[in-house]
Amino acid sequence: MDQNLFPGFELRDMEVGEGMRLRVRTDGSGPPLLLLHGHPQTHAIWHEVALELARRYTLVAPDLRGYGDSSRPPRLPDHSDYAKRAMALDVLHPMRQLGHERFDVLAHDHGARVAHRLAADHAEAVGRMVLLDIAPTLAMYEQTNETFARA
Numbered sequence: 026m027d028q029n030l031f032p033g034f035e036l037r038d039m040e041v042g043e044g045m046r047l048r049v050r051t052d053g054s055g056p057p058l059l060l061l062h063g064h065p066q067t068h069a070i071w072h073e074v075a076l077e078l079a080r081r082y083t084l085v086a087p088d089l090r091g092y093g094d095s096s097r098p099p100r101l102p103d104h105s106d107y108a109k110r111a112m113a114l115d116v117l118h119p120m121r122q123l124g125h126e127r128f129d130v131l132a133h134d135h136g137a138r139v140a141h142r143l144a145a146d147h148a149e150a151v152g153r154m155v156l157l158d159i160a161p162t163l164a165m166y167e168q169t170n171e172t173f174a175r176a
Contacts, residue, residue, distance in 0.1 A: 030072040034079075038094075039087075041118035047087040048094035049119050053079030056152075057125035059116060060086040063134025063158065067093030070133065085123060089136060090115050113143035117150060126150065133157040 034052040041047050050068050058078065060071045068086035071078075078084055088095040090112050098106050105111065116139065120128055129152045132140035137156035144151040 030069060031075055034075070034084075039119045039122060041115045044096070045090065045098065045115060046096045047090070047115055047119060049085060049087040050075075051083070051085050051123065053082050053084045055080075055082045057120065057123070057128035058082035058084055059120060059125075059128050059130045059132075059140075060084060061116065061130065061132035061136025061140055062086075062089065062092070063136050065092070066133075069093075082129075083125070085120060085125070085128075087116055087119060089139060109139050109142035110146060112139045113146055117143060117147055120150070127152055130154045131157075134159060 031050055031052070034050050036048070036050050038046050039049050048068070052075070060068065060075075060078075062068055062070045067088045071084075071086050075084060075086070091097050091107060100107060127150055130140045130143065132154070134157070137159045140151075140154055140156060144154060
């Protein structure tokens, strides 16, 4: 990914357990803020706001499991390796490795669902959350037809 999108930010691969590795971009100063992207994006979706946010927050922006340059484990028959619970644990690991025991979260779409699971499973770690643009899944699938799918 073009470093020009995130001038001055550090890009690293972080081990998060069980052979999983997340690509993570970090920078800034101030309280920690975890940025989680949606589907089918990567952490790059935050590039237009990252510099401004980094003035007030220490940003941690990973590519979620299966996205961008993060690990893509083979799917288990029950899909538990891509469950929101597994992905929430993935993003908790780099935050703790970076010394952030408690942090805020800004998340979009699929990342917002991961953030919700993170807060449910690890409430002690999450301060505040802003969740953006979560598609109402049940309503969406109930209204899905061939025309919608092909579009």
